[in-house]
Amino acid sequence: MTSKLATHFTGLEFVNPFVLASAPPTESKAKILKAFDAGWGGVVTKTIGLHPVENVAGPKTIYQRASETKPYVSRYKRPDTVSHSSWNWELISDQPLDLWLPDLEEIKTTYPDRMLIASIMAGAGSEEEMENWRKLARACVNAGCDAIELNMSCPHMDRKDMGAHIANDEEIITTILNAVTEAVSVPIWVKLTPSGSSLVDGAGAAYAAGAASISICNTFPSLPLMDPETLKFEVEVDGLVTSGGLGGLAILHQALQRVSDVSRAFPNESISGIGGIKGFREAFNFIVHGAGNLQVCTAAMEEKGSGGVGVNLIRELTGDLADYLQDKGYSSIEDFRGIARDRVVEHARIRRKSEAYNGGYAKSA
Numbered sequence: 406m407t408s409k410l411a412t413h414f415t416g417l418e419f420v421n422p423f424v425l426a427s428a429p430p431t432e433s434k435a436k437i438l439k440a441f442d443a444g445w446g447g448v449v450t451k452t453i454g455l456h457p458v459e460n461v462a463g464p465k466t467i468y469q470r471a472s473e474t475k476p477y478v479s480r481y482k483r484p485d486t487v488s489h490s491s492w493n494w495e496l497i498s499d500q501p502l503d504l505w506l507p508d509l510e511e512i513k514t515t516y517p518d519r520m521l522i523a524s525i526m527a528g529a530g531s532e533e534e535m536e537n538w539r540k541l542a543r544a545c546v547n548a549g550c551d552a553i554e555l556n557m558s559c560p561h562m563d564r565k566d567m568g569a570h571i572a573n574d575e576e577i578i579t580t581i582l583n584a585v586t587e588a589v590s591v592p593i594w595v596k597l598t599p600s601g602s603s604l605v606d607g608a609g610a611a612y613a614a615g616a617a618s619i620s621i622c623n624t625f626p627s628l629p630l631m632d633p634e635t636l637k638f639e640v641e642v643d644g645l646v647t648s649g650g651l652g653g654l655a656i657l658h659q660a661l662q663r664v665s666d667v668s669r670a671f672p673n674e675s676i677s678g679i680g681g682i683k684g685f686r687e688a689f690n691f692i693v694h695g696a697g698n699l700q701v702c703t704a705a706m707e708e709k710g711s712g713g714v715g716v717n718l719i720r721e722l723t724g725d726l727a728d729y730l731q732d733k734g735y736s737s738i739e740d741f742r743g744i745a746r747d748r749v750v751e752h753a754r755i756r757r758k759s760e761a762y763n764g765g766y767a768k769s770a
């Protein structure tokens with residue numbers, strides 16, 4: 406009997422809809438095997454590329470907490486604090502492709518029923534870069550990956566032809582998708598940046614060029630905080646910072662709005678929702694706005710004592726989803742997916758105290 410948690414998403418069968426997002430929890434074979442052992446339905450690998458990667462000479466990620474008694478946000482440990490966000494300036498995987506390939510093969514052979522999605526990234530603007538996308542995609546699919554996620558969302562790339570820089574250019578999105586869909590026949594997910602005003606257009610271009618799903622959100626471009634006493638940024642190298650990415654609970658509402666925008670524009674297309682999922686309530690909110698798959702990063706990384714892959718978290722997520730389906734008499738997440746879609750409307754459609762309001766325009770006589 407198929408479990409109620411099973412989902413059919415972009416042509417793939419997931420034992421449950423919960424997937425570890427491309428990030429440190431999926432940076433190595435050991436972590437991915439541990440994650441599958443714990444029960445995750447799939448993983449998106451840490452992004453694999455062909456260009457040189459050298460991380461900053463200091464911490465790559467910090468976890469920020471908010472105080473209950475005096476609500477300020479800081480990475481520094483204080484009693485009575487709750488998780489607020491992660492901030493990172495980590496680059497993509499520094500493990501080269503040829504070392505990833507045997508690992509991917511072993512992972513897929515060990516866990517054939519779990520979905521292994523390879524996140525890949527190359528540049529734009531030349532045939533050489535298109536060939537890099539093709540090479541990465543072909544190699545990962547030949548190693549057994551079930552799908553490919555194209556990283557067009559990393560918020561801290563110096564190269565202007567990579568990551569979030571290219572997600573606002575529909576022509577580039579189309580060209581890259583043409584290259585990758587020509588090279589492999591597995592589902593292609595496209596992870597777009599949530600920053601910028603053209604997300605819906607970018608998603609439209611990706612779907613039109615053959616993307617099976619859009620993954621939103623990557624982290625939001627942001628700066629770390631400066632301590633008023635020490636005048637140091639909470640993370641810096643030689644007194645300097647640069648724009649990094651905010652993740653975790655702090656981005657939940659913004660991520661939901663992005664998912665809703667894309668879902669309302671393309672109600673028949675697939676979305677993998679990411680951003681601030683810490684438990685069932687957040688996952689539920691992505692599903693009601695249309696997401697058919699859920700990715701998690703910060704909450705898994707933050708979990709203590711389980712090697713940063715969310716061993717307890719996946720137990721809670723699957724247990725709470727199963728209880729919810731049972732309580733409501735639903736047979737799968739499809740029974741409530743997208744139910745919020747039609748209830749998100751233009752501001753002018755919200756009832757006013759009086760009839761006088763005309764969407765901000767004067768009423769014609």
Ligand SMILES: Cc1cc2nc3c(=O)[nH]c(=O)nc-3n(C[C@H](O)[C@H](O)[C@H](O)COP(=O)(O)O)c2cc1C
Nearest residue numbers: 426427428452493622623652653680681701702703
């Ligand atoms: C330390 C760190 C590294 C990340 N590296 C990648 C990456 O290599 N590729 C990618 O597509 N997203 C990367 N992300 C973004 C996450 O996959 C995810 O989109 C983001 O953290 C939002 O999810 P969350 O709120 O659950 O953390 C990274 C996030 C963090 C915190």
